[in-house]
Amino acid sequence: MTTAAxxxxxxxxxxxxxxxxxxxxxxxxxxxxxxxxxxxxxxGIVFVSPALWLVLTAFKQESDAATSPPTLFxxxxxxxxxxxxxxxxxxxxxxxxxxxxxxxxxxxxxxxPAAYALSIRPVKRTQDALFxxxxxxxxxxxxxxVPLYVAAAEIAMLDNVWTLxxxxxxxxxxxxxxxxxxxxxxxxxxVIEAARMEGAGLARVLWSVMLPIMAPGVAATALICxxxxxxxxxxxxxLTAAQAATVPVFMVGFITSxxxxxxxxxxxxxxxxxxxxxxxxxxxxxxxxxxxxxxVK
Amino acid sequence: MSAAxxxxxxxxxxxxxxxxxxxxxxxxxxxxxxxxxxxxxxxLFTVYYSLQSWNLLRxxxxxxxxxxxxxxxxxxAQFLTAALNTVLVTASCVLVAMVLGIxxxxxxxxxxxxRGVVRTLLITPFLILPVATALLWKNIMFDPVFGLIGxxxxxxxxxxxxxxxxxxxxxxxxxxxxxxxxxxxxxxLAGLQSQGRDVIEAGQVDGAGRWQMFVxxxxxxxxxxxxxxxxxGSIYVVNTFDTIYMMTQGGPGTASANLPxxxxxxxxxxxxxxxxxxxxxxxxxxTIIVAMLALRLxxxxxxxxxxxxx
Numbered sequence: 025m026t027t028a029a030x031x032x033x034x035x036x037x038x039x040x041x042x043x044x045x046x047x048x049x050x051x052x053x054x055x056x057x058x059x060x061x062x063x064x065x066x067x068g069i070v071f072v073s074p075a076l077w078l079v080l081t082a083f084k085q086e087s088d089a090a091t092s093p094p095t096l097f098x099x100x101x102x103x104x105x106x107x108x109x110x111x112x113x114x115x116x117x118x119x120x121x122x123x124x125x126x127x128x129x130x131x132x133x134x135x136x137p138a139a140y141a142l143s144i145r146p147v148k149r150t151q152d153a154l155f156x157x158x159x160x161x162x163x164x165x166x167x168x169x170v171p172l173y174v175a176a177a178e179i180a181m182l183d184n185v186w187t188l189x190x191x192x193x194x195x196x197x198x199x200x201x202x203x204x205x206x207x208x209x210x211x212x213x214x215v216i217e218a219a220r221m222e223g224a225g226l227a228r229v230l231w232s233v234m235l236p237i238m239a240p241g242v243a244a245t246a247l248i249c250x251x252x253x254x255x256x257x258x259x260x261x262x263l264t265a266a267q268a269a270t271v272p273v274f275m276v277g278f279i280t281s282x283x284x285x286x287x288x289x290x291x292x293x294x295x296x297x298x299x300x301x302x303x304x305x306x307x308x309x310x311x312x313x314x315x316x317x318x319x320v321k
Numbered sequence: 322m323s324a325a326x327x328x329x330x331x332x333x334x335x336x337x338x339x340x341x342x343x344x345x346x347x348x349x350x351x352x353x354x355x356x357x358x359x360x361x362x363x364x365l366f367t368v369y370y371s372l373q374s375w376n377l378l379r380x381x382x383x384x385x386x387x388x389x390x391x392x393x394x395x396x397x398a399q400f401l402t403a404a405l406n407t408v409l410v411t412a413s414c415v416l417v418a419m420v421l422g423i424x425x426x427x428x429x430x431x432x433x434x435x436r437g438v439v440r441t442l443l444i445t446p447f448l449i450l451p452v453a454t455a456l457l458w459k460n461i462m463f464d465p466v467f468g469l470i471g472x473x474x475x476x477x478x479x480x481x482x483x484x485x486x487x488x489x490x491x492x493x494x495x496x497x498x499x500x501x502x503x504x505x506x507x508x509x510l511a512g513l514q515s516q517g518r519d520v521i522e523a524g525q526v527d528g529a530g531r532w533q534m535f536v537x538x539x540x541x542x543x544x545x546x547x548x549x550x551x552x553x554g555s556i557y558v559v560n561t562f563d564t565i566y567m568m569t570q571g572g573p574g575t576a577s578a579n580l581p582x583x584x585x586x587x588x589x590x591x592x593x594x595x596x597x598x599x600x601x602x603x604x605x606x607x608t609i610i611v612a613m614l615a616l617r618l619x620x621x622x623x624x625x626x627x628x629x630x631x
Contacts, residue, residue: 061433067425068439074499075445077469078457090467134355137348144345153349160360162612164560166584167601170594171366194359197352226348257452257563258581262589272452272563278460279567286467289460293453304448305441312507316553320511320546 081290089287104291111288113295116274119185123260123270124253127192131249132242134193135200140230142201143208144216154205157198158317165258176263185268191259196249199317203248206318207241208234247307248314254300271296364605370598377592390599399575400600403583404607407559409490410579414497415554419547421498422505427535429506430513440510447503455567458496459485489569489577496564501557505550512546513539559608580604 069076081089083100142150172191173182181187211234219233235242257272264273275296278289304311312320374386394400429440446454462470463484471480485492516539562581565571571578571586578586584604587597 057431057433060428060431064428064433064439065435067428068442071425071499071502072442072445074457074462074469075449078449078453078461081461092467093472094467094469134352138352141345141347141349149346153353156353157356160356161556162608163360163364164581164601164604164608165562166560166581166597167367167605168360168363169585170370170588170598170601171363173588174366174370174594175363190359194356197356201352226344251448255451257566258560258585261566262585272450275450275452275456275567278456279570286460289456293450293456297449297453300450301445301448304444308441308444308507311444311447312504312511315504316508316549319549320508 078290079294081287082294084287084290086285086287089290090284104287105295107288108292108295111277111292113271113274113292116269116271119188119264119268120254120270120272122185123188123192124250127189127196127253128246128249130189130193131196131200132246135197135204135245136230136235136242137226139201139204139208140226140234143205154202157201160194161198161317169258169262172259173263182263183265183267183269185264187263188256188259188268188270191263192249192253192256195256196252199252199314200245200249202317202319203245203314204238204241204318206313207238207245210241211237244307244310245314247303247310250303251300251307251314367598367601370594371602373595375593375595377594386595390595391603393596394599394603399578399583400580402575403578403580406490406577407579407581410494410497410561411555411559413494414501414558415551417494417498418501418554419505419509419550421502422507422550423509423543423547425502425506426509426513429510443506444503446499447501449500451500451563452567454500455496455564458492458499459568463492485568486573489573493561493564493568493577496568497558497561500564501554505554508546508550508553509543512543516542 082104083102084095084098085101085103088095088098142153176182176184176187215233215237216229219229224233255272256270260270260273261276264270275292278285278292307314371390372385372387373383374389375383425443429436429443449457460468462468465471465481465483468484470484471482474480474482560581561579562585565577565579565582566585569577571582575583580600584597584600587593587600591597
């Protein structure tokens with residue numbers, strides 16, 4: 025933002041208007057600005073209102089949730105959250121936590137060295153490798169799910185959380201490589217050269233020279249991978265059952281709950297989303313970078 | 322050989338270069354190998370299965386039928402409906418989300434009280450579990466009896482419209498647009514903020530109107546970011562499964578099934594491995610054809626945005 029391109033001649037030294045009209049136009053400008061601020065706030069609240077309504081409903085009794093017209097004022101209760109926990113939510117949560125954390129760790133273990141290799145001396149092969157990684161994101165999951173299902177069944181890995189760990193790692197690795205590479209490109213070349221001159225091996229360079237500089241970037245990458253793993257549904261619903269099902273699969277139980285368990289549905293949805301909403305709020309500046317695989321800062 | 326070797330080991334420059342090349346490439350190999358095994362290998366098996374008649378419910382009937390599955394795919398009316406729905410859902414979701422995203426980004430691209438809070442609010446739909454988003458829209462927003470949308474539309478006589486069963490595709494697209502608009506907004510916002518202030522100020526001094534400024538200065542600058550948003554959005558949205566699974570189950574009938582959902586049905590409800598593998602291959606070939614141009618474009622805009630930021 026601050027690295028504005030070299031100013032165009034004339035732009036910086038543009039003649040200023042006489043001060044009296046500036047004062048008047050500033051007052052008009054201020055009114056306009058406040059109106060725009062109010063409008064922006066209003067649009068923001070309207071846009072997010074379904075989510076706000078969801079959270080509100082989570083604190084209702086079922087009798088307050090399913091009313092027509094909708095109820096805005098009610099006696100808030102935590103009963104529905106309790107009901108969700110009683111319905112066996114925690115094992116799903118445990119599976120989600122394992123699948124998310126372990127796959128993210130694996131992505132970093134595989135992705136950091138790969139991104140490092142792709143960030144030094146760009147050559148034709150580098151382009152090919154980057155191209156390969158991005159092309160795997162274009163491969164529709166439906167095209168590989170059949171053999172994956174058959175293979176998992178064959179080696180008795182169906183309904184196993186480690187199957188999800190492997191698949192989520194593959195799902196996030198291309199994003200992570202692209203994103204991490206864009207962070208590596210920002211590290212001054214001199215730093216790496218100097219470390220190499222002193223005879224530091226790859227592991228040393230990565231661990232004690234690059235990682236301290238890269239820490240925020242690595243953290244951002246990890247957060248993005250966590251969001252994707254947590255939200256993943258296709259593999260989770262097709263390759264797991266009672267043992268390894270994750271939080272999104274828990275939500276399947278509410279598909280037919282029209283008007284019946286609206287409050288409990290809302291409580292479950294709130295609990296299921298909360299970890300990632302918080303992670304996403306923290307990582308919001310890096311969100312675009314992750315989703316665009318490092319292309320946009 | 323060793324007797325003739327000089328006492329000091331000296332390798333030819335070429336060998337040194339090759340060794341160095343390998344040491345530079347080595348850190349890449351584990352990731353590359355992992356991706357090959359987990360994504361490319363299964364795809365080869367998909368191709369292999371697609372040439373067989375194989376239904377898990379009749380395990381003994383497995384046999385090679387070569388291209389019969391492919392012939393069946395192209396004469397399958399439901400497959401064609403699903404393909405059409407995929408295009409429809411993806412295109413409308415990406416376009417609407419992009420237009421809304423640009424509008425929201427323009428609103429956020431100025432200093433005002435609580436800007437960070439509003440931005441945080443606006444990105445939240447993107448962070449909510451997509452499965453939960455689908456249920457939220459289906460059961461809490463669109464429900465014909467208790468839904469908020471129905472309540473708000475009662476004065477217009479649309480109070481008890483059953484959106485999800487009467488307009489399943491519109492309902493699905495609505496939920497998807499809500500989910501993807503924040504992404505487009507963030508992307509466009511990044512583009513706006515990379516725009517030099519001096520250009521804007523110069524335009525203002527020149528007396529250009531707001532709309533004129535937007536069309537002649539801002540939009541051209543945003544082009545790369547919009548391109549990137551459309552391409553990335555398409556990559557993600559084309560694979561949508563969770564929203565359709567939770568909201569409509571592809572129904573009523575197959576009215577709102579897209580390709581991922583239809584292939585899922587054939588695989589996991591019909592257990593027709595050969596047939597669904599053939600569909601998978603057709604989808605990949607179709608994607609490659611569509612992406613041939615797009616992929617080049619993606620690569621270019623990826624590289625150019627990345628390079629442009631350095």
